[in-house]
Amino acid sequence: MNFIVFDLEWNSAQPGKAGIKENRPELPFEIIEIGAVKLSPELEPLAFFSANVRPVVYKKINKYIARVTQRDQESLMQGDPFSLVASDFADFCGADAILASWGQSDPEVLKQNLEFHHLESTFFTKALDLQVLFSHLAESGVKSQQRSIEYALEFLRIDADLSFHNALNDARYAGRILNALLLDVKTEAERRDALRPFLYNPFLEREKRWQETVAAGSGPEAIIRGQEYKCPACGRVLNSTEPLVTTKKKKRWTWLLYCEQHGQLRCQINRRRHEGKDVYHFRLTLPYPPL
Numbered sequence: 001m002n003f004i005v006f007d008l009e010w011n012s013a014q015p016g017k018a019g020i021k022e023n024r025p026e027l028p029f030e031i032i033e034i035g036a037v038k039l040s041p042e043l044e045p046l047a048f049f050s051a052n053v054r055p056v057v058y059k060k061i062n063k064y065i066a067r068v069t070q071r072d073q074e075s076l077m078q079g080d081p082f083s084l085v086a087s088d089f090a091d092f093c094g095a096d097a098i099l100a101s102w103g104q105s106d107p108e109v110l111k112q113n114l115e116f117h118h119l120e121s122t123f124f125t126k127a128l129d130l131q132v133l134f135s136h137l138a139e140s141g142v143k144s145q146q147r148s149i150e151y152a153l154e155f156l157r158i159d160a161d162l163s164f165h166n167a168l169n170d171a172r173y174a175g176r177i178l179n180a181l182l183l184d185v186k187t188e189a190e191r192r193d194a195l196r197p198f199l200y201n202p203f204l205e206r207e208k209r210w211q212e213t214v215a216a217g218s219g220p221e222a223i224i225r226g227q228e229y230k231c232p233a234c235g236r237v238l239n240s241t242e243p244l245v246t247t248k249k250k251k252r253w254t255w256l257l258y259c260e261q262h263g264q265l266r267c268q269i270n271r272r273r274h275e276g277k278d279v280y281h282f283r284l285t286l287p288y289p290p291l
């Protein structure tokens with residue numbers, strides 16, 4: 001396994017009115033820094049990558065981002081063009097890399113920036129969310145707990161000797177967390193087995209939402225079962241032998257469905273009454289990690 005732990009810093013539109021004109025919906029976050037660590041099969045640091053990117057969309061540093069990253073306007077202008085940094089980063093990653101990061105926003109933002117610049121993104125198709133991994137291996141998967149890197153370091157008694165919110169340092173910390181989480185797993189094959197459920201493809205479409213308006217009082221079961229459910233990732237028609245699970249008030253349902261290729265999906269359905277009609281909101285998701 002070729003693990004690259006990476007972290008990004010990004011700039012965005014100015015807060016408030018000034019930012020409305022500036023904002024580009026196809027690129028809400030523009031990368032200004034990439035930091036990464038390549039790990040050995042034993043999950044020890046092998047090589048480091050650090051580069052500043054000169055933004056072309058949000059050229060003025062957002063004051064909140066400046067405060068967190070300790071970056072200023074001058075340093076923002078000293079970076080290299082994104083295309084150059086992205087190509088160096090792809091070389092650094094090498095073939096068949098698994099890009100690990102704290103949370104899922106970094107792979108998402110990297111993907112958006114590559115697409116915005118019409119650059120090759122196939123150098124990474126596998127990602128690992130270390131925040132979710134930490135939650136499962138260290139805190140038995142307690143839901144809705146999005147821990148910070150600082151929290152995980154303290155929990156695992158890892159020294160915090162580097163400053164935070166610098167892309168390279170945050171990547172190094174995330175690498176140390178991955179190492180600490182799998183410290184007791186001795187062989188590479190066992191490590192692969194432990195991590196496999198947590199790998200995901202950041203390019204997969206994982207969610208689909210739609211709604212259906214019907215005459216008030218229509219039977220919910222027939223409406224819900226009568227929808228066509230297709231996997232957001234591959235478009236296959238889904239099937240289910242699971243019962244519809246509802247809350248006491250019968251305004252909310254959950255239904256598990258199955259895709260031949262992607263396994264179990266979850267559909268959440270909410271019903272709201274609006275102007276004498278019943279509006280059903282469907283949210284179909286491919287869960288991560290898998291159910």
Ligand SMILES: [Zn+2]
Binds near residue numbers: 263
């Ligand atoms: Zn599928």
